[in-house]
Amino acid sequence: MAEFDHRIDYAKRLDKHDPLARYRAEFYTDNTGIYLDGNSLGLLSKRAEASLLDVLDSWKRYGIDGWTNGDNPWFYLSEKLGDQMAPIVGANPNEVIVTGSTTVNLHQLVSTFYQPNDRRTKILADELNFPSDIYALKSQLKLKGYDPSEHLVEVKSEDGHTLREEDIIAAMTDDIALIVLPGVLYRSGQVLDMELLTKEAHKRNIVIGFDLCHSVGSIVHELSAWDVDFAFWCNYKHLNGGPGSTGGLYVNQRHFGSEPGLAGWFSSRKDKQFDMDHELTAAEHAGAFQIGTPNLFSMAPIIGALSMFNEVGMEQIREKSLKLTSYFMQLIQAELAKFGLVIQNPIDDHKRGGHIYLEHPEAARICKALKAEGVIPDFRTPNGIRLAPVALYNTFEDVWNAVQILKDIMEEEKYKKYENKRGVVA
Numbered sequence: 001m002a003e004f005d006h007r008i009d010y011a012k013r014l015d016k017h018d019p020l021a022r023y024r025a026e027f028y029t030d031n032t033g034i035y036l037d038g039n040s041l042g043l044l045s046k047r048a049e050a051s052l053l054d055v056l057d058s059w060k061r062y063g064i065d066g067w068t069n070g071d072n073p074w075f076y077l078s079e080k081l082g083d084q085m086a087p088i089v090g091a092n093p094n095e096v097i098v099t100g101s102t103t104v105n106l107h108q109l110v111s112t113f114y115q116p117n118d119r120r121t122k123i124l125a126d127e128l129n130f131p132s133d134i135y136a137l138k139s140q141l142k143l144k145g146y147d148p149s150e151h152l153v154e155v156k157s158e159d160g161h162t163l164r165e166e167d168i169i170a171a172m173t174d175d176i177a178l179i180v181l182p183g184v185l186y187r188s189g190q191v192l193d194m195e196l197l198t199k200e201a202h203k204r205n206i207v208i209g210f211d212l213c214h215s216v217g218s219i220v221h222e223l224s225a226w227d228v229d230f231a232f233w234c235n236y237k238h239l240n241g242g243p244g245s246t247g248g249l250y251v252n253q254r255h256f257g258s259e260p261g262l263a264g265w266f267s268s269r270k271d272k273q274f275d276m277d278h279e280l281t282a283a284e285h286a287g288a289f290q291i292g293t294p295n296l297f298s299m300a301p302i303i304g305a306l307s308m309f310n311e312v313g314m315e316q317i318r319e320k321s322l323k324l325t326s327y328f329m330q331l332i333q334a335e336l337a338k339f340g341l342v343i344q345n346p347i348d349d350h351k352r353g354g355h356i357y358l359e360h361p362e363a364a365r366i367c368k369a370l371k372a373e374g375v376i377p378d379f380r381t382p383n384g385i386r387l388a389p390v391a392l393y394n395t396f397e398d399v400w401n402a403v404q405i406l407k408d409i410m411e412e413e414k415y416k417k418y419e420n421k422r423g424v425v426a
């Protein structure tokens with residue numbers, strides 16, 4: 001964007017030439033302000049609402065027969081959505097299943113793929129990861145009789161914001177049995193080179209999986225081509241599946257036939273499930289990693305939400321997302337740097353995920369002031385402000401307006417009206 005200029009006409013011009021502009025009208029945006037929190041909870045779309053109502057209606061209409069009747073028979077919905085989600089993560093259809101939640105799926109995959117032996121007992125993660133992932137890994141180690149303080153290795157960050165692939169690779173020592181890392185870091189938004197890390201892990205015979213919570217729906221993945229062993233994610237952030245919506249997981253087809261670490265009757269081959277046999281015949285695809293009856297109403301909005309992603313394709317979504325964040329950074333440099341707001345997300349396109357991460361000592365109350373002025377950011381303790389302009393429903397004008405409002409808050413010191421403390425959520 002060589003011709004960058006900081007006036008609103010430029011933002012309007014970018015919106016006018018945006019091929020995805022028409023998708024904004026598919027979402028409910030009237031009451032949510034300038035919404036820049038789609039990486040925590042995506043907004044409701046009309047399609048997601050319709051698909052939720054459709055599944056509700058099938059309960060009304062069919063009762064128990066909703067399991068096999070209607071447009072979205074419940075018995076097959078996890079598999080059907082897995083097929084539809086596969087292109088979004090670059091997987092084969094049978095390698096993806098919509099089930100569980102991020103943390104539950106992590107437990108499932110670690111209890112399946114963490115196979116310590118005499119030589120290899122440790123799990124490699126990183127010190128910047130989301131706490132839930134770390135708690136899950138520690139409890140998995142304890143369940144196998146290992147002390148997490150010795151057997152969980154957390155790669156250190158040099159700058160407190162990002163990880164260096166060479167540091168991660170150097171930590172892939174021959175006592176590591178399993179690696180779990182994020183695709184995109186939840187604070188700084190750094191994209192990790194999943195292909196390189198997978199290649200290096202496999203050279204050392206280590207199984208590797210990724211948490212895609214902040215990368216799914218935001219960047220392009222090629223999980224199958226990269227040969228990643230497993231991955232898991234939530235569908236309520238960039239994918240707009242609704243609060244608490246059912247999660248997703250991927251298992252490389254090389255591992256089909258592995259016994260699920262946490263089995264249940266939905267791990268079964270579908271044609272065998274109702275035989276009620278006490279010997280599980282696990283499905284020979286990612287479906288084997290389901291546990292029990294799916295939460296249908298937490299899954300139903302995903303049907304509508306996904307249809308937009310598949311219509312547009314991840315390449316176009318990523319392209320617009322990069323333009324939005326790049327424009328955001330240009331405006332921040334031009335208008336906000338003088339107030340001590342520091343950009344801490346990676347600047348390069350190939351290293352930058354779907355959000356901007358700013359730091360300021362007064363971040364908690366700057367976020368409160370932003371909310372009071374109709375801009376929805378999210379605060380990450382101790383001093384981080386995440387701002388996610390989302391390709392399907394945010395505009396360049398949203399970004400322009402958010403920067404003007406933030407500038408006004410800083411100039412007038414409006415944040416001083418608030419306590420510099422976080423709220424209960426965020």
Ligand SMILES: *Cc1c(COP(=O)(O)O)cnc(C)c1O
Pocket residue numbers: 101102103104129130132133182186211213214234
């Ligand atoms: C959002 C997020 C989670 C949330 O896990 P749930 O089980 O869905 O509550 C976990 N890990 C990461 C990295 C996240 O970004």
